[in-house]
Amino acid sequence: xxxxxxxxEVTAVEGAIVQINCTYQTSGFYGLSxxxxxDGGAPTFLSYNALDGLEETGRFSSFLSRSDSYGYLLxxxxxxxDSASYFCAVREVSWSSAxxxxxxxGTRLSIRP
Amino acid sequence: xxxxxQNPRHLVRRRGQEARLRCSPMKGxxxxxxxxxxxxxGLKFMVYLQKENIIDESGMPKERFSAEFPKEGPSILRIQxxxxxxxxAYFCASSPRYLAGGELFFGEGSRLTVL
Numbered sequence: 347x348x349x350x351x352x353x354x355e356v357t358a359v360e361g362a363i364v365q366i367n368c369t370y371q372t373s374g375f376y377g378l379s380x381x382x383x384x385d386g387g388a389p390t391f392l393s394y395n396a397l398d399g400l401e402e403t404g405r406f407s408s409f410l411s412r413s414d415s416y417g418y419l420l421x422x423x424x425x426x427x428d429s430a431s432y433f434c435a436v437r438e439v440s441w442s443s444a445x446x447x448x449x450x451x452g453t454r455l456s457i458r459p
Numbered sequence: 460x461x462x463x464x465q466n467p468r469h470l471v472r473r474r475g476q477e478a479r480l481r482c483s484p485m486k487g488x489x490x491x492x493x494x495x496x497x498x499x500x501g502l503k504f505m506v507y508l509q510k511e512n513i514i515d516e517s518g519m520p521k522e523r524f525s526a527e528f529p530k531e532g533p534s535i536l537r538i539q540x541x542x543x544x545x546x547x548a549y550f551c552a553s554s555p556r557y558l559a560g561g562e563l564f565f566g567e568g569s570r571l572t573v574l
Contacts, residue, residue, distance in 0.1 A: 376561070377561050378561075379561040379562070387567070388550065388565040388566060388567050388568060389502065389550070389552075389563075389565045390565070391561075391562045391563065391564075394561035394562060396561070433501060433502065435502075435561070437561045446492065446504060446507045446514075446515050447492070447504070447561065447563055448504055449494070449501050449502040449503075449504070450501055451500060451501035452500070452501045
C-alpha cells in the first residue's frame with residue numbers, strides 16, 4: 347500500500363523558519379512534491395525532488411532522502427500570507443508505468459505576528 | 460493563457476440525483492486527474508485519464524462514480540444517485556503528456572453539496 351505521514355498542524359512566528367516533515371511508503375517512487383493550498387483555493391505547486399538533496403526556490407526549500415523515505419519543506423522569513431495548508435505528494439509508478447500523484451493529509455501552518 | 464477550468468464551481472443536489480462535474484485541462488495538456496477533498500482533509504486520488512482512455516481508476520468507488528475524457532470536449536466526472544457523503548470539493552488537475560517534475564496544475568474545484 348501507499349501512505350504519507352506529515353504533521354497535521356504547525357504554528358510559527360512571522361519572520362521565523364519552519365520545517366514541515368513528510369515520510370512516505372509507496373511501492374514505486376519517482377519523486378516528492380510539495381503543494382500549498384489556501385482556504386477555499388486550489389492547490390498550487392511549490393517544488394519537486396526526484397534526487398536526494400536540497401532544492402531551493404526563494405524563501406522555500408525542499409529536501410529529499412530516498413534511502414530514508416523522508417523529505418521536508420523549509421519555509422524561511424515567514425510571512426502572514428504563508429498561512430495555508432501544505433501537502434507532500436509522491437509521484438508513484440504503477441504496473442502500467444503510468445505515474446499518478448498521491449497526496450498526504452496536509453499540514454495546516456498558522457503564522458502568528 | 461487559460462488554466463484548468465472547472466464547472467460548475469458550486470453544485471447543490473438532492474439525494475438520489477446525478478451530479479456532473481466538468482474539467483477542461485490547460486492547453487496542450489492531455490492528462491487529467493480527479494481528486495476529492497473533504498473539509499479539513501487531504502486530496503484523495505480518484506482517477507487518472509488520458510484522451511479516450513482511463514489509465515488508473517483505483518481511487519474511484521466502484522458504484523455510482525464514473526469518469527471520461529473524450530476525444531473532444533472536457534473530462535466529466537459523473538456521480539449517480541448522490542448521497543450526503545458525496546458532499547466534498549472535487550478538484551481536477553492536468554499535466555502534459557509526460558509528468559515531468561511532478562507538477563500538476565489544478566482547477567479551482569467544484570464544490571458539491573448534497574441535501
